[in-house]
Amino acid sequence: MSGYTPHTEGDIAAMLAAIGASSIDDLFAQVPAGLRPRATIDLPPGLTEPELRARFEALAARNAGGTGPAVFLGAGAYPHWVPTAVDQVLLRSEFLTAYTPYQPEVSQGTLQATFEFQTFAALLLGLEVANASMYDGASAAAEAVLMARRMLPDRHTVWLSRALHPHYRAVIRTYVRGLGDVVVREVPFAADGRTDLGALEGDLGPDALAVVLGQPNVFGVLEDVAAVAARTGAAGALIITATAEPLALAMVRPPGACGADIAVAEGQSFGLPVSYGGPGVGLFAARERDVRSMPGRIVGETVDAHGRRGFVLTLATREQHIRRERATSNICTNQGLCALAVTAYLSLLGRQGLRALATTNYRAAHAVATRLEAAGVARRFDGPFFNEFVVQAPIARWEALVRDGVVAGFPLARWYPELDDALVVCVTEMHGAADIDRLVRGLAAPAARAASG
Template identity: 50%
Template sequence: MDYSPHTAEDRKTMMDAVGIAAIEDLFGDIPERWRLSRLLDLPPALSEQEAFTQMKALSERNRLPDITLTGAGAYRHYIPAVVGHLTQRSEFSTAYTPYQAEISQGILQAVYEYQTMIARLTGMQVANASMYDGASATAEAAVLSARTLGRTGVVVARSVHPAYRQVLRTYAWANGLAVEEAPFTGDGRLDREALAAAVRESTAAVIVQSPNYFGVVEDLAAVAPLVHAAGAHLVHCFTEATSLGLLKPAGELGADLCAGEGQAFGNPVSYGGPYLGIFAATNPFLRKIPGRLAGATVDRDGRRAFVLTLQTREQHIRREKATSNICSNEALCALAAAVYLACLGKNLKPLAELNAAKAGYLRRRLLDLPGWAPAFSGPVYNEFVLRCPDPEGVNARWAEAGISGGVSLAGDYPELPGALLLCATELLTRADLDRAVDVIRP
């Protein structure tokens, strides 16, 4: 049925108020050649039942893999049932923080708990209420460093996720920053000699991903002195959040800012989103970090209460005073992460160890195949890169067997021909891993 909230009299009153005789007058500034003079060529409207039937038929065309060996920034992990049970409650089913935030104590407490968990996992003193995704959070960290130090240079490791580097360059272009890439060495880690040569007095931030795009764990403790000697900030970024349960926190290794993707914490891969941007920092950045910050206090009766402590986006303050153009957050995804982490508790470390063990087993099995060889010698978490005779052919055979294969790196890294990026999480059994190897065995 049709629904229009305005009567003809309502429309006439509004048109009289703005001084127009017809609705078409509102489009007077648009040249005639750009105006559509006919109805859109669309099929007739469907009833609710017909629309449901058609959407259901489309959904049945999806073919989910039986086994997933794909990572590269999106990871399949087991999500406890309690995560969906709580996040789907009506009082939480919004991605937005209310403008009268203090009347929503439940949401603010959930955000506060999320921030506390993230700060502890990253070894930082403060974490915000979340951001869009890991790529934008990483870019925001670079812009924050540039504004704080009054510098215009950013050095990013070439081993950082290609999509993250692309987003970084977009942010840099908009903010007048110059981006330089630092190469990696034969172990898959950042080339520290090249980094030392790249860091200058104009460098505001050095961005290092660990585990990096190749799955290799970087030596942040060795990188930090090189960065700080030049007066720059070290930004640690990550795409696999469960690694935080196993690796030493970046804050304890000398990082000034930590930004990354939190999808692995209780959020499904879900065809690419929505995801969860994590942003944490040391105390000097407390009043400069983008996004929102929830805090704990007491009310006039001395009872514990939660408030929206900082809101640094321009919608709340003057544009020239804003620290970011981020206009929202991912509160529902952050809630899922908080529930997931609370559910796992100290078991996050055994989960991370299981991921590392599964990847290690798959790597050893694949290296037994003729023509397969390690691309890097550095330590890895749950992803690794191997060279194989025919990456496209291997992925095609896996696809035929219902297996989502690895990511061929030749497109983003021409210097790595024949390289395949593979991942294994706790969802894969030994039988799954053995089957994946058997399918491509010559």
């Protein structure tokens, strides 16, 4: 017995007597007899807590997390320090073990925190309203396209920047596949690593539903969202931005201020560990006039019977439990606790801390890019960047570095066959001077390496 079930033999006997059954087996009488013998569980016996801990520690030890290799990876998941206070908030059982706040009178903690999350998301993305969270940045981008479809039902072609993270593009394709009438096309990227505005302008026709681009994009390059928005708007289409590294928005003009109609982001950078890619949390913001087309749960302010301020789930007539097959989305459970992490993190860092951390990231990444350039490792794109950039370096050098305990970014050829020997390298406040020295030495061209001794 695990200890997770509390029943004594006496309890079971008393309960069966109250039910009027002679055994627990009797309670399953309506299950067809033919099914039962085949359902015997084919799994090993249970473990004690010390055995469980030992087994999981052994599994964790076979991974590169913790004090393992120096990892300069971003590309959709970003290593940042998680303040202890943030994780402590997540461990509050009252947040951790509550359900979706269906009874608002005894769920005000979750509801107020979610209202604050919506405020943070709207402020950072530069739009008027935000929802209570989506699963992640990629599925939020897909939901944004579905929302655009509801807003412009007569248009069918969605344009995805090829510089948008490939996972985001793939999820959008999956989500629109079911609708059957949405055409997905790609806009190429230019030599500076930005979405090719020239190509976009020529192609946007009257059927254009939306243009989706990353900010920053998968190359770490900052897009000129305002210029794209001007062209997209002129064609009557919507502009959707997706931000995988939201820390950039602490110093970069927010999508809403550049004309984006819908802006989404992955919130993992704000208080969540990379955790092998999940859970993260999707931020989703739009204009107030479009709120009834938004997917997902939304918390609103109201008053109780005595006039005191309180918060409730609201605008539920958009949702699956009311509208069923006519709902704006099928989303139900989302990423509540991860949204709480974002809320606690942004509260703690605040205006000053967030600005300082963004500056630190920007400087650290630019310092590394400058050193690499001096060592003969050129950047592949010359567009402006935040804490991530693409360099040109032979894949053999990357492989040798992995053997030496440094993961020198992500080889983009896996996602972009046209980008041979290109690495997208991410530098944050987590990377120490010694590891950065190893990265620069290891990637340096042999001549430069010899010169630097």
